[in-house]
Amino acid sequence: MTETQPSSGFQQLDREGLVQRVAKLLSKAIISGQLAPGARLSESVVARELGVSRAPVREAARLLESSGLVTSEPNRGFFVRQVSAKALDDLYELRLAIETAVIVRLVQNWTEETDKMLSAQVRELHRVAIEDTDIFTQVEADMQFHRLMCTGSGNPKFLTVFEQIAIETEFSIMLIGQLYDDPTRIAETHEPILEALRAQDTNQAIEAIRYHLSEAQRIVTKQFRLLEEGKTSI
Amino acid sequence: MTETQPSSGFQQLDREGLVQRVAKLLSKAIISGQLAPGARLSESVVARELGVSRAPVREAARLLESSGLVTSEPNRGFFVRQVSAKALDDLYELRLAIETAVIVRLVQNWTEETDKMLSAQVRELHRVAIEDTDIFTQVEADMQFHRLMCTGSGNPKFLTVFEQIAIETEFSIMLIGQLYDDPTRIAETHEPILEALRAQDTNQAIEAIRYHLSEAQRIVTKQFRLLEEGKTSI
DNA sequence: GAATTGTAGATTGTCGACAATTTACTTGAC
DNA sequence: GTCAAGTAAATTGTCGACAATCTACAATTC
Numbered sequence: 001m002t003e004t005q006p007s008s009g010f011q012q013l014d015r016e017g018l019v020q021r022v023a024k025l026l027s028k029a030i031i032s033g034q035l036a037p038g039a040r041l042s043e044s045v046v047a048r049e050l051g052v053s054r055a056p057v058r059e060a061a062r063l064l065e066s067s068g069l070v071t072s073e074p075n076r077g078f079f080v081r082q083v084s085a086k087a088l089d090d091l092y093e094l095r096l097a098i099e100t101a102v103i104v105r106l107v108q109n110w111t112e113e114t115d116k117m118l119s120a121q122v123r124e125l126h127r128v129a130i131e132d133t134d135i136f137t138q139v140e141a142d143m144q145f146h147r148l149m150c151t152g153s154g155n156p157k158f159l160t161v162f163e164q165i166a167i168e169t170e171f172s173i174m175l176i177g178q179l180y181d182d183p184t185r186i187a188e189t190h191e192p193i194l195e196a197l198r199a200q201d202t203n204q205a206i207e208a209i210r211y212h213l214s215e216a217q218r219i220v221t222k223q224f225r226l227l228e229e230g231k232t233s234i
Numbered sequence: 235m236t237e238t239q240p241s242s243g244f245q246q247l248d249r250e251g252l253v254q255r256v257a258k259l260l261s262k263a264i265i266s267g268q269l270a271p272g273a274r275l276s277e278s279v280v281a282r283e284l285g286v287s288r289a290p291v292r293e294a295a296r297l298l299e300s301s302g303l304v305t306s307e308p309n310r311g312f313f314v315r316q317v318s319a320k321a322l323d324d325l326y327e328l329r330l331a332i333e334t335a336v337i338v339r340l341v342q343n344w345t346e347e348t349d350k351m352l353s354a355q356v357r358e359l360h361r362v363a364i365e366d367t368d369i370f371t372q373v374e375a376d377m378q379f380h381r382l383m384c385t386g387s388g389n390p391k392f393l394t395v396f397e398q399i400a401i402e403t404e405f406s407i408m409l410i411g412q413l414y415d416d417p418t419r420i421a422e423t424h425e426p427i428l429e430a431l432r433a434q435d436t437n438q439a440i441e442a443i444r445y446h447l448s449e450a451q452r453i454v455t456k457q458f459r460l461l462e463e464g465k466t467s468i
Numbered sequence: 469g470a471a472t473t474g475t476a477g478a479t480t481g482t483c484g485a486c487a488a489t490t491t492a493c494t495t496g497a498c
Numbered sequence: 499g500t501c502a503a504g505t506a507a508a509t510t511g512t513c514g515a516c517a518a519t520c521t522a523c524a525a526t527t528c
Binding site: 044058 | 508509510511
């Protein structure tokens with residue numbers, strides 16, 4: 001309707017506003033650990049630093065608040081979220097609930113398309129495990145697999161919730177610093193999930209995701225509790 | 235630490251900022267149907283109407299966006315969310331996933347306190363069903379029961395997600411206008427849930443919530459699809 | 469007449485300034 | 499020395515104004 005042009009593959013150029021750019025920068029800064037948990041997020045400082053006014057910074061901060069990276073107290077401002085081991089456990093419990101439901105639907109809605117995407121992502125997981133040692137890339141690839149599952153489920157609400165979970169998970173993992181002793185091991189625990197899905201075996205897929213998540217949780221929380229012993233709160 | 239006073243039950247007075255008040259007003263306006271779905275949410279109009287500047291209105295709108303009541307398009311502004319029958323189905327599916335997980339934990343964490351709260355809420359449900367015919371009150375009471383379940387689960391993440399679900403559900407129900415043919419019937423389907431929880435019977439509780447939600451969904455979507463036939467989109 | 473281009477009005481995006489509130493420090497009383 | 503009250507600096511909350519962008523309609527071309 002709107003596009004009647006011959007359309008010679010022009011790629012949509014960045015139409016994202018200042019707010020989203022600020023939000024992206026801030027979340028990178030937080031996730032990468034430049035801004036320590038609990039640290040005050042001064043509007044004026046951030047604004048000055050980025051060369052913008054406070055208004056877009058405020059909006060970006062509100063955005064991050066809704067995605068769980070920062071908290072806000074009235075008349076006191078924004079703070080980088082504190083994460084506790086308990087919160088991490090809670091997060092994984094929520095994640096299991098969501099992803100279990102996702103799998104049920106995913107088996108119903110299984111398509112060639114989804115199969116391809118997930119297979120490719122498993123290969124990607126192995127690639128980054130071998131080639132790349134950057135934690136951020138590894139975690140991102142891991143999350144992308146689960147994100148694709150949500151997308152394939154056909155229920156966009158699942159993706160919405162997962163997006164929040166993903167941000168918070170990444171945040172926590174980045175805090176720990178080094179995550180996987182053996183990245184290929186994580187890549188491998190994704191395979192049983194995909195196989196069970198392909199075989200349309202819901203129960204086995206659920207079992208596989210349960211194992212995968214509990215493995216991830218075990219590794220993460222172990223590291224995390226180690227960290228917590230040092231500091232009073234992380 | 236901060237409270238060393240004798241503390242003779244002073245109720246915390248409104249320390250909520252202008253933003254939250256605007257947000258509350260807007261969401262009331264949206265949920266009550268004053269602002270039709272799809273309608274533009276003009277910042278200047280709202281600001282003028284409420285006698286405030288645009289800044290707090292913008293922030294409030296962003297808040298509502300994160301809770302799913304409004305959507306935003308860059309450089310075009312905010313719009314009241316459109317709801318479809320499909321979206322409602324998706325919402326109930328998500329809700330089932332969450333509440334099932336909540337029940338599992340709730341059985342583990344069962345306390346006298348929780349028992350009391352839920353019992354009282356069931357009584358409240360019956361009360362509003364008989365005395366009050368106001369839909370908003372009825373739906374609010376219904377939601378409160380489920381909110382209490384989330385609180386009692388001990389996992390605050392569940393409550394966070396449910397809060398969003400609740401807002402969107404209330405929104406959809408208000409759109410329909412008249413919801414329950416028989417409000418006492420809805421009140422009654424809460425009882426088996428509570429009984430199963432009290433008996434620490436996880437499976438039966440899950441079965442009960444599944445029945446309750448599918449009942450609710452059936453009623454809501456039936457009404458909804460009826461409405462959708464009239465208008466092209468609601 | 470249909471489609472494209474140009475233009476005016478309205479709306480959102482961003483800004484700098486002022487008011488309200490909090491925080492950190494100093495002062496004073498016991 | 500400890501606690502309370504008072505005060506100044508810093509920070510957030512709100513505002514009105516200007517710039518960038520979109521929308522709708524008029525003018526122009528084929």
